[in-house]
Amino acid sequence: MSSAASVSPQPKRQIRLQEGGLVLAIVFFGVLLSIFGGSVKTPQFEIGPDGARHRVFITSATGERTPAFVEKNKFLNAQNLAQLAKDTSFIAIMAVGATIVIISGGIDLSVGAIYALASVLGALVFHSSTGGGIWPGVFACIGVAVGCGLVNGGMIVALGVHPFIITLGTMAVFRGVAFVVTKGQSVGDFPPHFRDLVRYETSGGLSLVPLAVMVAVAIAGSIFLGRLAIGRRVYAIGGNELASRFSGIRVERVKLGVYVCAGFAAGIASLIALGYYGAATSGDGQGYELNVIAASVVGGASLSGGRGTALGAVLGALLIQMISSGIVILGIDQNYSQIIIGTVVILAVVLDQLNNWLAKRRLAARAGRK
């Protein structure tokens, strides 16, 4: 505290403790699952001369043909990891958007409903534009989601009502619209080229598109929050809205922007899910808003605003997904999964607060030595 500021003007990149802790938790849990998950026998396949996959059979001495199996670690095998990555990606993509909203001091409860509405409207466009390529459907999906974000943000700014209330309302409205449009029916049956694109698999049978999109969204989110001026303003508004206003930040505009971001992220997630599953119903993404908020919070976002990162959101989503798939792998009764996940969310936040409290004490102690 005694020396005047005289360090190099180079801003130091520092990995936040929170994310370090998350990575540690994920690695620890992964090792745990690899060791205690045990192994599983899966049928062996080979690629035949015609390019198709065939079961491998073993012909015994007696001439009996039995299917061949390979033994794999239940957790640590390519299939399972790809599955985990895919399951994580939808929540993680939305969690990046939700984290931006939470950093600004707001909340968006409607992301699950936006996801559903974008899915069904996108599906309808895909369904009807059989010959028109994939772009109309893509634009419909993303456009609807961004529009929903604009509605949220617009109402929050214009009416000055707490975002919890506005998005609680739009959560019901968006899902209701999706239901009315589809009359509760599933919408599917659209051109295969989009599905083929999203479900593109490597030769090992891994589908990497959702994973790649998740990584892209995480990077984009990190750049948005960490490097762009608007990202800085999001942190400022969440940290102290009045002081931001007094510094000339146009608070309304930024707030509108963060809800559009959340909608945009939900749109991307719905687009990928649409391609992956090939159908949509108005009931899709039910309860996603809570998973998404949980992922953000586990990833270090503070509901009082001003804190959080895109990377944290992705890691938070991954940890939650690992736990729920870990429950299956470890053979724990499925009925316990909600209890365990709920406990983890609370634990993560308590640990974070403990960490903050310790940091504050260190600061106070330093002042004492002045």
Next chain:
Amino acid sequence: MIKFQNITKRFPGVLALDGVSFEIAGGSCHALIGENGAGKSTLGKILAGVYTADDGAILLEDKLIAPANPLQARHLGIAMVHQELAFCPNLTVAENLCLGDLPRRGGFVDRAKMRDKARAMLAEIEADIDINAPISTLSTGHEQLVQIAAAIGTGARIIVMDEPTSSLSAGETEHLFQLIAKLKQRGLTLIYVSHRMEELFLLCDHITVLRDGRHVATERIADTNPERVVQQMVGRAMKQYTSGHLQREPGGEALRVANLSSPGKFSDITFSVRAGEIVGFAGLVGAGRSEMAQAIFGLDPAATGSVSVQEKELPLRSIKAALRAGIGLLPEDRKRLGLVLSMKCRENTSLAALNKLTRAGFVQMRREARLAQTYGDRLRVKTPSMEAAIAGLSGGNQQKIALAKWLARECDVLIVDEPTRGVDVGAKAEIHELLDELACEGKAIIVISSELPEVMNLSRRILVMREGRIVREIPRAEFFEENLMRAMAGMAG
């Protein structure tokens, strides 16, 4: 008798109290005086259980006490009268007075009994207040009386008063003084936290001076005098800082405000400030100075009139226009309005200048770091680095960052509202020097301050505001505290 022994209290970034020891005689009125940030309020709050000391002991009648919360302090007979917001503003006077111990009958609140009890409590201190009015409708003075009634009604024998007169009218102050005299007669011990010298010499028997968290002196009022106390508070004879900008001739008109009004806040404000000039604004709390400053900065949606910078009129009610014209505002409450405490020093410094540091939407991190470093060095901000969290800095250094934010934006017209509130003596002098330097560089500066010596030291002329109007303009040659006080209080000049 209350005995403080070695009381130490740390807050993040500040050592608020540093081994303070002294005694307070039972049944006396004991003054605690010191500059902003000297630790006087903190000490009062430790006694009343609002804070707990990190170190040291409090003895009450030779028994060790350590009130962990205000309720425990109440049980020991200690109560505090706060400056603001001690009650639930939406509840009535009667409800608030009985909140700790609501009369009940079969689980329901006995409203008749509650009103009787409240009436009796108010009668005890001869206060005439409607017990059915919500607290939010009372004046500050009345709210204070309700606080005192609540304290005495719950059997308090020791009352800590934290700056009780800071927002009272003259009549209310008079009433409070009479009440204090009566309470003293009844044998209550009063601890009077204030920095208003005249009051202390009028009311108190003993005086304790604190400076930068340390105990300086405890003396009988009869044995000391105001000059001596001021010296003890400041720690050295008051150095008259001579402002360099006064030696230069100010330039052309930089800011002109004409007929600026906002209903219920201020009306018909007209003045101008020249480049290189510092104009002071004096007035009592509530005279409308901060509100006027915010209106000039475009923050008042109800403002009418005109504001011009360099003879170009600005659209009112637009921060964007004010910023573009080069106006900067250092607001009075830095924690609430000035800083984002969750961010780093660097990020706070660049917050208002972010537009200039952005290319294609990207913040240019190196330029930003260099800019922050430049102003951090220039203002001699004491921090391990500009990357440190601002929450860990002392009040004075936080204020320097809040000021650096506007310097980084290179504004030509700077409005500073209470620039040294809650700032230690050293940083205060540095901020004064800096403002002088800025004026020498040709910036037009408006200083709003409730500390008369501050406005008097810095300004070329002082405008006195009272009840939302500019009532007098005083040139430097006529700067006398008495002059200013009379104008502020509305007495004939």
